[in-house]
Structures are given as structure tokens and as C-alpha cells.
Amino acid sequence: MSYHQAEYDEPLLNQFKSGSTYRVDSGHDPADLGIPKEIVRGNLNLPDVAEYDVVRHFTRLSQMNFGVDVGFYPLGSCTMKFNPKFADQITSSHAFRDSHPLAPEEYVQGNLRVVYELQEYLKELSDMDFVSVQPLAGAHGEFSAILVARKYFEDTNQPERTEVVIPDSAHGTNPASAAMGGFRVVEIPSDSEGKVNLKALEAALSEKTAVFMITNPNTLGIFDDQIEKIAEMVHNVGAVLYYDGANFNAILGRTSPGLMGFDIVHFNLHKTFATPHGGGGPGAGPIAVKSKFRDYLPVPIVGLKDGKYFLDFSAKKSIGRVSGTIGSFGVLLRAWSYIRYHGADGLKENSSIAVLNTNYLKKKIEGKYEVPFYRLKKHEFVLSTSNTGRRAADVAKYVLDHGMHPPTVYFPMLVHESMMIEPTESVSRQDLDRYAGILMEALDESPEELKNRPVNTPVTRIDEVKAARDLKVRW
Ligand SMILES: Cc1ncc(COP(=O)(O)O)c(C=O)c1O
Known part of the structure; x- marks a missing residue:
């Protein structure tokens, strides 16, 4: 499956000029409602946007994002399992x-x-x-x-x-x-x-x-x-x-x-x-x-x-x-x-499947990547990219380019160049095979080539040091 994440030049909601069909105006004079004049706000400054523009705006933003409803998300320690829709309902x-x-x-x-x-x-x-x-x-x-x-x-x-x-x-x-x-x-x-x-x-x-x-x-x-x-x-x-x-x-x-x-x-x-x-x-x-x-x-x-x-x-x-x-x-x-x-039996089975999936994936890739502390794993496992001459962060960017989420990187810290993978119970064998394939194919690229990844996502390489030191949380 080739993958290219959606990319829009999306404005902020309050930059829209759609001319709303619905107005944020109650039609009442605050004085008639007994609200003292001094606490009446002059301008609420809410975006004046039509319903369809709001829906499209957030749908487009979601398409530029990656989540459990889009693809496999084996973020170790974070347990990004499929979120059952019956529970949402x-x-x-x-x-x-x-x-x-x-x-x-x-x-x-x-x-x-x-x-x-x-x-x-x-x-x-x-x-x-x-x-x-x-x-x-x-x-x-x-x-x-x-x-x-x-x-x-x-x-x-x-x-x-x-x-x-x-x-x-x-x-x-x-x-x-x-x-x-x-x-x-x-x-x-x-x-x-x-x-x-x-x-x-x-x-x-x-x-x-x-x-x-x-x-x-x-x-x-x-x-x-x-x-x-x-x-x-x-x-x-x-x-x-x-x-x-x-x-x-x-x-x-x-x-x-x-x-x-x-x-x-x-x-x-x-x-x-x-x-x-x-x-x-x-x-x-x-x-x-x-x-x-x-x-x-x-x-x-x-x-x-x-x-x-x-x-x-x-x-x-x-x-x-x-x-x-x-x-x-x-x-x-x-x-x-x-x-x-799920009931008692179902919960037990889910936990067994999570453990089975972990060990299945580990077995598929352990010839290529080093898996320190070699033992039967439970719900997650940690590999190191050190033996491949590649950085964990660079392999992770390669995974991003293929429509799946990378593992957790650089945690736990007692493993050098670590990747922590947790498939959970909610993943198919096909996805596990594909994931193993992507991780192995990453090694076909040289360490230098990997540094150019990702290319299929709206946001490509960022300056990690600047991102940490010069954090801008407001647009
Ligand atoms: C082992 C472990 N302990 C504690 C936490 C903290 O949980 P939370 O992120 O909900 O605060 C996590 C988070 O994933 C975890 O993996």
C-alpha cells in the first residue's frame, strides 16, 4: 500500500470568512434580561463560520493527523489500542x-x-x-x-x-x-x-x-x-x-x-x-x-x-x-x-492475544535488530537499532512514511537507541507482518538516506533541538 498523508494549507478557524448562516446573537437586549451593563461583554470575538466550514476544517485537520482510527499504532508504554466504538456509543x-x-x-x-x-x-x-x-x-x-x-x-x-x-x-x-x-x-x-x-x-x-x-x-x-x-x-x-x-x-x-x-x-x-x-x-x-x-x-x-x-x-x-x-x-x-x-474469559483472552502479538512481532524482526534482555516478553518489547548503525529516530521517520505509527523511541533509557513496541490485542496478523516488513526495509536505506525521512507527511524533518529549546505553543 503506497501512502501519502493529506496536506492542506489550512487557515485558523477565525481566519475564515464564510459569512455564517447562524449568528451568535440571541436577539435580546441584555438590559431586558436584567444583566447589569458593566458586565456585558462588548465583543465575543467568536469566529463567524458556517457549520459546513467548521466540519470541513476539522475533518481536514484530522486527515493531516494520524490516530488509532487511521492505522496501526504500536506506541510502547502508551497502549494505543483500537478504541471500541460500542464503548464510545x-x-x-x-x-x-x-x-x-x-x-x-x-x-x-x-x-x-x-x-x-x-x-x-x-x-x-x-x-x-x-x-x-x-x-x-x-x-x-x-x-x-x-x-x-x-x-x-x-x-x-x-x-x-x-x-x-x-x-x-x-x-x-x-x-x-x-x-x-x-x-x-x-x-x-x-x-x-x-x-x-x-x-x-x-x-x-x-x-x-x-x-x-x-x-x-x-x-x-x-x-x-x-x-x-x-x-x-x-x-x-x-x-x-x-x-x-x-x-x-x-x-x-x-x-x-x-x-x-x-x-x-x-x-x-x-x-x-x-x-x-x-x-x-x-x-x-x-x-x-x-x-x-x-x-x-x-x-x-x-x-x-x-x-x-x-x-x-x-x-x-x-x-x-x-x-x-x-x-x-x-x-x-x-x-x-x-x-x-468481554467478561472474565474475554479479558483473559485479550491479554493473551496482546502477549502473543508481541512475541510474534519480536520473533519476526529479532534477526535484524538486537533485542536486549532476551526473554519471553509480555505486552511489549524493546529493541535497539545500535547493531544496525542507524538511529532509532531515523528508523521511526521511515515508519511514518509508510502509513503506520512508529514505536516509542528512546524509552526506556537503559537500552541504547531503543524502540519500544506494543502491538496490543487489537491488531491483525497482516498488520504485524506489514510492520515487520517496514522495519526490515528501513535497513535497506543507508543511515544518510534515512536522515531525509519522512517525505510523505505534511510535516517533514523538524529541528528537534529548536523544537525543544524554542517551544512555541501559540500560533
Ligand atoms: C509504566 C507506566 N507507568 C505510568 C504511566 C503514567 O500514566 P499516565 O500517562 O496516564 O499518567 C505510564 C504511561 O503510559 C506507564 O507506561
Whole structure:
């Protein structure tokens, strides 16, 4: 399939001069409506544009863009799976869409039931005891969980616990959340198999340790089979074992953070269930805890009493609200829909297919590209372009030219010239074969030729240094 992305010389909306058929003019004199003169705005300065021009404008912009509805998008760590349309349909039903986030409980029993049931599903899937769906993203879930741990240690009079230990394979949000929560971050190296280096962990753990944060499988797609030993070591020094559940899609229905011995968990609902990740949101990062942390959870939690759903603020030592309303209701509803649609067996199967797709793709390309930490992978894998004499960024630009999205590049940082690939469960074998083909064909171009890529996209090579140093976020 040859590919050339659409390119338009598209003006800004307020540069249009279509002469609207609809006017932003109520026809009322504000004085007749009792609005004081001093607060009446003279000019709203809204674009005066016809409906069809607005629709065409945004359609053209979308054609210059790339998304999950356009093609394969195996952006490792970001889980850009197909966004099921049934979940969108349910979410856009006016019964859900039009309900006010601050409506009285008795008017929104259906919404509260969805959240309550989702809490129950998440408890069951994770083998944890209590859930709060308040946090609005994965990183927000981590930060909320860190605050829960901090409050717990304050409450149990353990002020000496000032450190959070994190492996070097961790997602960057982990150390950021720990630092924002007021802790000192202690990083430990991975071992030669990409797992936690137990000797380094032992050396790092002490009576100062508050939390050990880890994702399993980790960002290399490797499941750390030492996890029970790790849980024992962390608990022996009285610290909290925290599960970054962003990679939960890899283990759904097979094992769980609770079974592995974790105390606090966050879920990236937008990665594991329906909504794709990326583009800055929206997301949802509920957290789940073992019973002893229940009283510190963000509130409200949705409760059920005498057949009525209600907002439960009873957590006595709660860290408080971490979002203005109940959470990202649209994402919660999509996750609920996805879970209901697939059922327990379906979720387990999806996770198996995601793992199978990863290993299939890895097998197809590993002769050409180096795959460090060679082990059976889970939901994603990381290759290095170092052995090919080409830069990961240049290979990524070649992929862009062929109508598919490149992998995540330069993360995780412990692999040189890394590309992180996550096919997810929602990809066909044909797409996997084509992707492997594109990655191999990239090597037919010399390193210099690759530097001219991409040529088939509206935006070609950008000056990366200038883009980072001289960022212009306004037009
Ligand atoms: C392993 C891991 N942890 C945490 C996060 C943070 O999640 P979010 O981007 O929703 O804040 C991500 C994001 O993809 C991740 O991959």
C-alpha cells in the first residue's frame, strides 16, 4: 500500500470568512434580561463560520493527523489500542452525557451504579480490598497513592520513612510522583536479565524506606518472577509495595497485584480497557489498596446501602479529593463497558492475544535488530537499532512514511537507541507482518538516506533541538 498523508494549507478557524448562516446573537437586549451593563461583554470575538466550514476544517485537520482510527499504532508504554466504538456509543448516550457532575445522588443512580460496579470489578481483577476512582491519569494515581502512603506513615508515627526506591527500568512518572510527594528517590539498577537486582534492592532497603514502586511486567515487557521474594524483602523492612498497574493489560485474569503481594496499586484504565492513551488525555488512574490503607483513600468512593448508591466520604483519614468530581466519568464508563462486553474469559483472552502479538512481532524482526534482555516478553518489547548503525529516530521517520505509527523511541533509557513496541490485542496478523516488513526495509536505506525521512507527511524533518529549546505553543 503506497501512502501519502493529506496536506492542506489550512487557515485558523477565525481566519475564515464564510459569512455564517447562524449568528451568535440571541436577539435580546441584555438590559431586558436584567444583566447589569458593566458586565456585558462588548465583543465575543467568536469566529463567524458556517457549520459546513467548521466540519470541513476539522475533518481536514484530522486527515493531516494520524490516530488509532487511521492505522496501526504500536506506541510502547502508551497502549494505543483500537478504541471500541460500542464503548464510545454507550458513553455518548444522552442519559450519561447530559448528566451534571454535581447532580444530586438520587438523580444519577445509574451513573453511580456504573462506578460502583467498576470499583467491584477492579477489586476482583486486582485482588485488592478497596478502590477509589478519583485520580484522572496514571501519574495522578501514582501521586495519590504516594500521598496515601505518606499519610499512613505520618499516622503511624514513622517520620523516618523518607525514601522511595525505584528500579531504573521504571516509567519516568514514578520518580516524579515520589519526589512531588516529598520523598527522596533512590534508584536501583536492573540485573542482566532486566529484572530487579535483588542485591541492589537489599542494599537500598532500610528503616528509611517508605515505598518500593515497581511495574510488573516492567517497561521492558519482562515479568519479574522474583516478585514474591521482593514482596517479602520490602515488607520485612516495614515498607509499602506499590504496583504501577500501567501494564496490567499484560496479566489480566492470569495473576494479580494482590496475589503478588502488593499493598497499593494504580490502574491506567485508558491503557488496560477501552480508551487509548496519548494526546494528553483524558485518562483515569483509580487506585486500589489493601484494607489497612482504606481510611486514607481519596474520597468520595461510591457505596451501596439499602439498594441506593451514594457518595461515601467516610474514609476518616482520607487524603481528601484529588479531582473536582467523581473522576473521569467518560473513561470510567468506557472501562465498565469494555469489562462487561468481554467478561472474565474475554479479558483473559485479550491479554493473551496482546502477549502473543508481541512475541510474534519480536520473533519476526529479532534477526535484524538486537533485542536486549532476551526473554519471553509480555505486552511489549524493546529493541535497539545500535547493531544496525542507524538511529532509532531515523528508523521511526521511515515508519511514518509508510502509513503506520512508529514505536516509542528512546524509552526506556537503559537500552541504547531503543524502540519500544506494543502491538496490543487489537491488531491483525497482516498488520504485524506489514510492520515487520517496514522495519526490515528501513535497513535497506543507508543511515544518510534515512536522515531525509519522512517525505510523505505534511510535516517533514523538524529541528528537534529548536523544537525543544524554542517551544512555541501559540500560533
Ligand atoms: C509504566 C507506566 N507507568 C505510568 C504511566 C503514567 O500514566 P499516565 O500517562 O496516564 O499518567 C505510564 C504511561 O503510559 C506507564 O507506561
